[in-house]
Amino acid sequence: MVERYVMSIDQGTNSTRCILFDHRGRLVSVAQHEHEQHFPRPGWVEHDAAEIWHNLQRVVPEALSVAGVDADRIAAVGIANQRETTVLWDRRTGAPVTRAIVWQDTRTAPLVDELRRRPGEEFFLERCSLGPSTYFSALKLRWMLDNVKGLKQRAQDGEVLFGTMESWLIWNLTGGPDGGLHLTDPTNASRTMLMNIRTLTWDDELLALFGVPRPVLPEIRPSAEPYGEARAVLPGVRITAALGDQQAALFGQTCFSPGEAKCTYGTGSFLLLNTGTELVRSRHGLLTTVAYKIGDQEPVYALEGSIAVTGSLVQWFRDRLGLISSAPEIETLARTVEDNGGCYIVPAFSGLFAPRWRSDARGVIVGLTSYITKGHLARAVLEATGWQTREVVDAMNADSSVALKQLKVDGGMTADNLLMQFVADVLDVPVVRPMVIETVSLGAAYAAGLAAGYWSDLEVLRRNWHRAGQWLPAMDPERRASEYENWQRAVERSLGWARAPRSGEAD
């Protein structure tokens, strides 16, 4: 019998990749293209959605060609995507109305302040379980409607469509202006601040508050369900899953039971804890989010600790400071010294996310002395990821009845042994890495394969999970405590740095 594969498309913050997986969840081929990051002003981050669609049209045939197969060997395709990043496009021409506003973008900070004052945080928490933040799509969409000339009217008239990246790509894959399907799933919709977290439908009060006309919105469909066949790129192949990347990673790590958690280390890092069909509200700065909804089954929820800047700090170290020529070299540089030399970096580039949620924070480097070398800075870069993880785990332990006993990790940064050891050291629990670190892609493939009948049930998927590496805590408890204290003192110094401008636009 000819072997069939499941295709996964991961539309991430930095790149778009296509990966084929076999029945045992093993990676068969990969193709990837990076897209440009636009930083038109401080705090602004934009992507060109047309470039991303173009990249998708390149990576799919490349992944097929590396595997040496045609599209007819693909049982189904699933999509995982960077969340919250907001695209608005013309229904007739298929052209993006403006550049996509990326999740890290902080231009909507003044709107956040306004919404916190009126109607106040509780109004939002009750409906979508998210407090106002520059992070979520509704604010970005609102900014577009307010700032692109004539857009409000075109939106009212149904001439433009809104979506996060999965909506944009699925619409294009299924025909674009010529009958493309305009849909999203609850994991992505739960990051917009427009969806009611209990009913998983667009919430009229939220729509009214943000001034979002209904005709721009995609239909909310289950995360795993046959949506339709592709007409472009992969003609005839069924598209059967869409998940936000972090929920996809939770799925790929097979965290299907309440209490199971994972942390994905990428541009940012995201710790998700499965809370089952129960909607748990955090009292310690975590987000309540939809983990997945398979077909007509009950939705499964998760608590999420989102860290905005981890891998992107390493990229900044590489691209903006030029102290290393490739991201993995951060480990080489960090190993040239024994410790951080008393130096700490708090990478609050776009404020601080979980558990602090301070949009007024900005990055600081503290503890500088003439002793500090670039090696110490490299250490401080890696340690920032470790300590930010610790803060989120502390919040999760405070919210949950059982403390985390081990941390399942994935993502590109898990190739960094120094970092993984540091995470184990500061959390004081074992850190384990699965045999596939591309869990975002794997999760989208799993959901797609499940909906297409390629895999029969969750148990089959669970059996595919194997431990590929493990780091055990080895740090002296006293040192852990004093270093954590230093980190927290460093964070104090980052808070309140960004001030609202006296007049005119926010920075």
Added chain:
Amino acid sequence: MAGPVQSIERAAAILRLLAAGPRRLGLGEVAASLGLAKGTAYGILRTLQHVDFVERDTATGKYQLGAALLHLGTSYLDVNELRSRSINWADALAARSGEAVRLGTPLEGRVLVIHHVFRPDDTLQTLDVGALLPLHASSLGKVLLAYGTAALEPATGPELEAYTRHTLATVEQLDRALAEVRDLGWAAEIQEMSMGEAGVAAPIRGHGGLVVGAIGLSGPVERICDSQGHPRPSLITLLREAARAVSRELGAGRW
């Protein structure tokens, strides 16, 4: 036998020219100094730039020797980058073979384990990244020796340290084995480092085919070898596919 390759002679002349003077040279100066057409000189400079032997100043457009030339004797590929670029394929190899996978690069006359993927049976295993293995008694080491990526310590006599009765204990035996590795394209180690254990390894190639490291899998001898005591062909196939995939990732041509 073919004569000297003209473009390589010219490339060498350009490097000597750039090394001779204290200042950067423009394309016109390089071409005039060596009596080359500008287009010819440009093609060679571009290629030398591609392999990092020459750097071009972005402001002036002038050329100078590249940093890579200063580090010719040391590995040009950062080991952490090698791990990062190979991790997906090492994982897939472990998943497909059912055995533990390691990557090695040379370090001071030994093999440095730079990456380790557990055997996928969820038993208790310990990461041994950073461990050092003997060159002559490990399959990873034999690959590094066979392709000139590593060399035995200059002080090594004709006798080699024997770990088991199967260790290749003389330089002569080892040399014969290394010739065979080059013929086959992979190396084996059957109870040569410890009794009951076996491993196979294949070269990882970077730009231009240069071997930059080795990838191998290892486990109990009865799982790695068939009943005749030969490494299982199915494992060799998986291993070589993984090695080729990593090499492709690193920009090696068709291997």
